[in-house]
Structure formats: C-alpha cells, structure tokens
Amino acid sequence: MQLKINNRFSAELSADVNETNITRQVLNASFSYVTPRIPSNPKLIHATKEVAQMIGITEDEITSVAFLDLFSGKKTLPNSRSYAMNYAGHQFGNWAGQLGDGRAIVLGEVKYNNQNWMLQLKGAGSTPYSRRADGLAVLRSSIREHLCSEAMHYLGVPTTRSLSLISTGDEVLRDMMYDGNADYEKGAVVCRVAPTFIRFGNFELFSAQNDLENLKKLADFTIKYYYPEITTDGVEKYIQFFHKVANKTREMIIHWQRVGFVHGVMNTDNMSILGLTIDYGPYGWLEDYNPDWTPNTTDREHRRYRFGNQGDVALWNLFQLANALYPLIEIAVPLENVLNDFQTKYTKDYIQMMRDKLGLKIVSKEDIKLIEELENVLILSETDMTIFFRELSRVKKAHTPGCGIAIIDDAFYKPEEIKKNILEDWEKWFKKYIKRLKRESTSDEDRKLKMDAVNPKYVLRNYMAQMAIDTANKDDFSIIKELHELLKKPYQEQPNSEKWYAKRPDWAREKIGCSMLSCSS
Numbered sequence: 064m065q066l067k068i069n070n071r072f073s074a075e076l077s078a079d080v081n082e083t084n085i086t087r088q089v090l091n092a093s094f095s096y097v098t099p100r101i102p103s104n105p106k107l108i109h110a111t112k113e114v115a116q117m118i119g120i121t122e123d124e125i126t127s128v129a130f131l132d133l134f135s136g137k138k139t140l141p142n143s144r145s146y147a148m149n150y151a152g153h154q155f156g157n158w159a160g161q162l163g164d165g166r167a168i169v170l171g172e173v174k175y176n177n178q179n180w181m182l183q184l185k186g187a188g189s190t191p192y193s194r195r196a197d198g199l200a201v202l203r204s205s206i207r208e209h210l211c212s213e214a215m216h217y218l219g220v221p222t223t224r225s226l227s228l229i230s231t232g233d234e235v236l237r238d239m240m241y242d243g244n245a246d247y248e249k250g251a252v253v254c255r256v257a258p259t260f261i262r263f264g265n266f267e268l269f270s271a272q273n274d275l276e277n278l279k280k281l282a283d284f285t286i287k288y289y290y291p292e293i294t295t296d297g298v299e300k301y302i303q304f305f306h307k308v309a310n311k312t313r314e315m316i317i318h319w320q321r322v323g324f325v326h327g328v329m330n331t332d333n334m335s336i337l338g339l340t341i342d343y344g345p346y347g348w349l350e351d352y353n354p355d356w357t358p359n360t361t362d363r364e365h366r367r368y369r370f371g372n373q374g375d376v377a378l379w380n381l382f383q384l385a386n387a388l389y390p391l392i393e394i395a396v397p398l399e400n401v402l403n404d405f406q407t408k409y410t411k412d413y414i415q416m417m418r419d420k421l422g423l424k425i426v427s428k429e430d431i432k433l434i435e436e437l438e439n440v441l442i443l444s445e446t447d448m449t450i451f452f453r454e455l456s457r458v459k460k461a462h463t464p465g466c467g468i469a470i471i472d473d474a475f476y477k478p479e480e481i482k483k484n485i486l487e488d489w490e491k492w493f494k495k496y497i498k499r500l501k502r503e504s505t506s507d508e509d510r511k512l513k514m515d516a517v518n519p520k521y522v523l524r525n526y527m528a529q530m531a532i533d534t535a536n537k538d539d540f541s542i543i544k545e546l547h548e549l550l551k552k553p554y555q556e557q558p559n560s561e562k563w564y565a566k567r568p569d570w571a572r573e574k575i576g577c578s579m580l581s582c583s584s
Contacts, residue, residue, distance in 0.1 A: 104232025163192025311338025
C-alpha cells in the first residue's frame with residue numbers, strides 16, 4: 064500500500080516545541096506531535112471503498128494487514144509524523160479557551176489525483192489536548208460517525224468522509240448519560256478524511272493568545288491552499304476569505320435544514336473553515352417536525368442547538384470568527400457587512416430551499432406565507448418530516464385537500480388526532496397548496512421527479528443507527544453494512560429496503576441513543 068505523502072499543515076505551520084504527551088497549555092503552535100496508542104487486537108469492521116479509492120487505496124488493499132495497522136493506529140505513515148491540532152473555541156456560547164484535538168490524531172496528508180487529503184484517526188489515544196480524558200472512542204459513537212459521514216455525503220451535504228471503522232480490542236470506560244453510571248464499552252477507531260480539519264477555533268486560539276504572527280500564518284496558509292481564487296493582497300484578502308467562509312457555512316446549514324439534520328453541538332471548535340459538516344457527536348434527524356428539538360442531552364435545558372436555531376447559531380459562530388480575524392483587518396465595517404449579508408442571504412436561500420421541497424418553480428411572494436403556514440400545521444400533531452415531504456410529491460394538481468391529506472397520512476404519528484381544528488387547518492393548507500400548484504407549468508410527473516431529488520426517502524434515523532450498534536455489540540456487523548449501502552442512494556426507490564422507510568417505532572421514542580444522546584464518545 065503506497066500513499067503519496069504531501070504534508071502541508073505540519074510542514075508550513077508552527078509545531079509545539081514540547082514533544083511530551085502531557086496535558087498542558089500550548090502556546091505559539093498550530094499542532095503538537097503525538098503518536099497513536101497501539102490497540103491490543105484491532106479488527107476491521109467496515110471500510111468505505113469509495114473513500115479508499117479517493118485517496119489512492121485499492122479495494123484489495125483494504126483487507127491487507129498494512130491497512131489495518133495504519134488505520135487502527137498500530138503503525139504510522141512512513142516518512143510522516145502524526146500530530147494533534149491546536150485550537151480553541153466557544154462551547155454553548157461561552158469561551159472555553161484552548162481545546163484542541165483531545166481524541167483525534169492526524170496521521171498526515173496524502174495526495175492523489177491532484178487532490179490533498181488529511182487522514183485523521185478519532186479514538187486513537189490521548190494528546191496534549193485531552194485534558195482529563197483518555198483520547199479513546201467507543202464502538203457506539205464510532206459507528207454513528209462512520210455511517211453518518213457517508214450518509215451525509217450521498218445526501219449532497221458538505222461533509223468530512225469516513226474511510227474505516229476498526230475495533231481496537233480494548234474496553235473504554237464511559238458514563239454515557241453523565242449520570243454517574245459509568246461502564247465499560249468496546250473501543251473503536253474511525254479514520255476521518257477531509258481536505259483539512261481546520262476550524263473556526265484554530266483562528267480563535269491565536270487571536271485570544273494575541274499571537275498575530277501565527278494568526279496571519281494560518282490565514283495565509285488556508286487561503287493559499289483552500290481559497291486559491293483569492294488573489295488580492297493586504298486587508299482585502301482576509302475580508303474576501305471571511306466572506307467565502309460565511310457563504311460556505313450558509314450553504315451547509317441550508318442543506319442541514321433541507322434534510323432535517325440537527326448537529327447537536329455547534330460549538331465554534333466544531334465549525335469547519337471549509338463549510339463541511341464535522342464532528343458527528345450527538346447528532347440526529349428530525350423524526351416528527353419540531354423546530355425546538357435538539358438531540359443533545361447537554362443542551363436539553365436551553366436548546367441552543369435546536370433544529371430551528373441552526374442558522375442563527377451559524378451566524379453567531381461567524382461573528383466569533385470575525386472577532387478572531389479582526390486583528391488582521393482592523394476595520395469592523397467590512398466584517399459587519401459580511402455578517403449582515405449572511406443573514407439576508409440565509410433567509411432568501413431558506414425560502415428557495417423550501418420552494419424546491421414543495422415543488423414550486425415559479426417564484427411568488429405568497430410562497431413565504433404558504434411556507435410559514437405549513438411549518439405551523441406540521442407541529443399541530445407529530446408529523447414525520449422525511450415521510451411528509453417524500454409523499455407530498457404524489458399530490459397532483461387535480462387533487463382535493465382531502466386527497467392531499469390521505470396521501471401524507473402515513474406521516475402522522477397519531478392519525479387519530481387529525482380531526483376537528485387540526486383537520487381543518489390541514490385542509491386549508493392543502494387547498495392553498497394545490498391552488499398554488501395549478502399555477503405551475505411543470506407537469507405532475509416532472510414536479511415529482513424534482514421533489515424526490517431534494518426530499519430524501521432514506522435518512523440515518525437514530526433508531527436505525529442504534530439497531531446497528533446493538534447488533535455490533537454482539538459482533539454482528541450486518542446492519543452496519545446494510546445501512547451503509549442503503550444510504551448511498553437516499554433519493555432512490557429501493558423496493559427491497561422499504562422496511563427502513565418508516566416512522567420511528569414506539570420502542571425508540573424514549574430509548575437512550577434514539578431520542579437524545581450525550582457527547583460521550
């Protein structure tokens with residue numbers, strides 16, 4: 064297995080001069096060299112052949128000892144040194160100071176087909192940024208990250224990828240619900256792949272430390288390799304950089320809202336500078352449409368990271384990035400303009416995204432009210448978001464409101480509640496919607512094709528991931544493989560997989576891992 068090493072981050076940015084692997088504050092450094100922990104008995108559970116091919120690994124090499132050794136952390140890349148990245152961040156709206164890769168270790172960067180990829184192991188041991196943690200990860204959270212990274216990619220959502228899922232043979236002590244009931248769980252390592260894992264927090268770190276030299280070096284490095292289209296110099300270069308990051312972030316969040324994804328922990332250290340979905344912890348998909356839902360137990364009280372607030376949090380996080388970049392610019396107005404532009408464009412993009420989900424091609428002012436009224440009726444009784452929008456494409460211009468309600472009836476968790484005032488409100492909405500469809504020149508058939516291309520049939524519901532986890536804990540990895548294949552075609556009809564096109568079952572309503580999750584990994 065020959066990978067072409069092309070380490071840019073560690074070659075061009077400042078290294079920690081202290082190479083001892085003890086928890087500490089690290090100054091004037093973008094990263095610290097560290098060696099992964101050697102697992103006792105690594106075994107390959109699953110690998111993504113498409114990601115392997117993307118970085119130059121053949122399908123045959125996936126089953127090799129060299130692959131297992133490298134991506135379990137047993138060995139490191141030849142002619143490369145592994146390291147943990149240094150960054151800071153705001154967590155749940157509060158400044159947390161230095162954070163860094165507490166359970167992630169970068170093996171290095173490889174180049175293939177003129178593209179550079181950073182390979183990062185999650186769960187491979189402690190680093191100087193682990194604080195009081197062990198740097199390890201459990202099988203439970205590793206399965207969720209491995210499956211979700213790839214599911215998001217095929218949904219068309221900007222994301223990091225997952226190459227492999229490997230059990231370590233070691234047990235890891237975790238208090239899953241932070242309630243004092245710690246227990247041992249199976250350990251695992253995931254290899255995450257992205258052009259870079261640079262976050263908002265990398266910039267916040269140097270700005271907070273008043274390390275302007277490394278702040279500038281990091282910004283110039285990021286622009287050079289990830290935003291090469293920026294060719295201006297001086298202050299304007301950093302303004303354009305911020306604008307592009309804001310645009311990519313906005314596009315990512317719109318995709319989240321489109322498919323009903325809730326990240327669960329949108330701290331600034333979990334925000335990619337490339338607008339990629341990163342750090343799959345206590346994420347979840349909306350089952351019933353509920354703008355106030357968060358999958359994170361830590362966020363249960365204030366619900367800062369709830370579904371309906373993700374756009375506002377992204378803006379808040381960008382404000383923190385603007386503060387971090389300010390020392391390079393020293394003019395507030397252009398940064399404020401970018402933030403105002405984000406807010407304006409986000410609203411516009413959200414409305415257009417909803418038009419696409421509703422199959423509305425012609426732009427009409429009345430669509431805003433139609434969308435608002437839909438969001439209001441969706442919460443009158445538990446209504447499955449994924450099933451509702453997928454079935455909505457079967458509504459035809461010739462249908463009556465009653466036909467429309469009958470078509471989406473399977474989306475209701477409590478169909479017996481759809482009566483009296485609730486039924487009346489749904490009839491009013493469908494009457495307006497069907498009337499609106501009649502103004503469209505697109506045929507019912509063509510509209511259905513377009514709607515089905517943006518409204519997925521299959522998403523990684525929490526109960527599905529939990530089923531994969533439960534069987535994997537019994538050394539049965541068949542559901543992992545089945546879901547991995549299913550989620551490669553989320554917009555397509557898959558007649559042999561209809562069992563996965565279903566509302567959350569009753570047993571999963573309150574089950575740990577299906578309703579809400581902790582950050583425990």
